[in-house]
Amino acid sequence: MQLIIDSANLNDIRELVEYYPIDGVTTNPSIIVKEKKNFLLLLEEIREVIGCNRELFIQTLAVNAEEIVKEANYIRENILDKLVIKVPATKEGIKAIKALSESGVRTMATAIYTPLQGYLAAKAGATYVTPYVNRIENLDGNAVNVVKEIVEIIEKHHFNSKVLAASFKSVQQVHDVCLIGAHGVTVPPDILRLFLSHRATEANVKVFIEEWQTAYGEKSIIDANKIKI
Numbered sequence: 532m533q534l535i536i537d538s539a540n541l542n543d544i545r546e547l548v549e550y551y552p553i554d555g556v557t558t559n560p561s562i563i564v565k566e567k568k569n570f571l572l573l574l575e576e577i578r579e580v581i582g583c584n585r586e587l588f589i590q591t592l593a594v595n596a597e598e599i600v601k602e603a604n605y606i607r608e609n610i611l612d613k614l615v616i617k618v619p620a621t622k623e624g625i626k627a628i629k630a631l632s633e634s635g636v637r638t639m640a641t642a643i644y645t646p647l648q649g650y651l652a653a654k655a656g657a658t659y660v661t662p663y664v665n666r667i668e669n670l671d672g673n674a675v676n677v678v679k680e681i682v683e684i685i686e687k688h689h690f691n692s693k694v695l696a697a698s699f700k701s702v703q704q705v706h707d708v709c710l711i712g713a714h715g716v717t718v719p720p721d722i723l724r725l726f727l728s729h730r731a732t733e734a735n736v737k738v739f740i741e742e743w744q745t746a747y748g749e750k751s752i753i754d755a756n757k758i759k760i
Contacts, residue, residue: 533715535588536723537697539563539573543720545580555586557697557717559617559641574610583612588639588659588717590617591627599627603636615658617641620648625655632656639695644672649681653690660685661717663698664708674704679711702726 533554536547539562547553556577566573578587589610591602603616616631618624619642628638632655639659640652644667649660660681667674682694693714699705702725705716747754 532709532713533693533695534723535586535695535715535717537562537699537717537719539566539577540720541566541573541576541580544577547720547723548581548585551723553581553585554715555588555613555615556581557588557617557639559590560592571609574606578610578612586613586615588615588617590619590641594621594623596623596626596630599624600630603627603631603638607636615639617661618657620652625651628652628655628657632658641697643681644670644677646677646680646684649677649694650684653681653685653688653692657692659695659715660692661695661697664696664704665698665700667698668704675707675711678708678713682712682714 534552535555535557536544536553537557538544539558544556558574558577563570563573574587574589581587587610589606591599593599593602599618606616607614615637617639618628620640624640628640631638637658638656639661640657641661643649643652643660643662649662652660662674662678662681664674664678667677678694678696685692685694695715695717696708696713697717699716699718699722702722705718705722708716
């Protein structure tokens with residue numbers, strides 16, 4: 532199961548890649564404009580931070596299929612290595628995904644709210660199908676069920692696509708889609724940092740260190756090994 536950072540902030544990406552088993556970074560126009568940097572320069576900097584083996588997801592802005600393809604090719608000419616082109620799952624977007632897939636371009640169908648949108652995207656050749664979990668719930672939809680049914684459609688009909696769930700506002704939402712078989716999640720830094728957050732874990736670590744130090748007078752196992760009792 533893939534774990535992706537949903538951010539364009541270099542400091543956040545640098546920290547999370549250092550500490551966690553990260554598979555890539557997703558961006559979108561809204562995320563990028565927050566950084567107030569040149570578009571291509573920022574993407575090049577992200578690529579430098581994550582290296583050439585992690586995936587970088589970049590979204591097109593055009594609404595017409597031909598223009599989407601043109602933007603995708605422009606991005607591919609300027610940003611190298613493992614690149615995935617994000618395309619909203621609209622009528623024009625599905626047409627563009629078909630064309631890009633036929634050319635061997637890896638794509639993500641984004642802004643998905645229903646299983647049938649996911650079906651069309653997968654059948655069109657999208658590498659990734661991305662349901663918006665929190666946004667579905669904000670519309671009083673059952674986001675977990677939407678993700679579950681898209682996974683089932685893809686697996687039952689042997690589409691060569693993965694469900695990469697997005698739009699999270701809580702750890703519980705991530706937990707829920709992990710359990711029902713999502714192939715990956717793309718998570719904002721503030722939510723991802725909470726994965727390890729539990730007061731009991733921190734309390735346990737503190738006790739371990741205190742008891743060890745009481746016995747050996749040292750916090751390090753290496754130093755304690757030099758002491759004879």
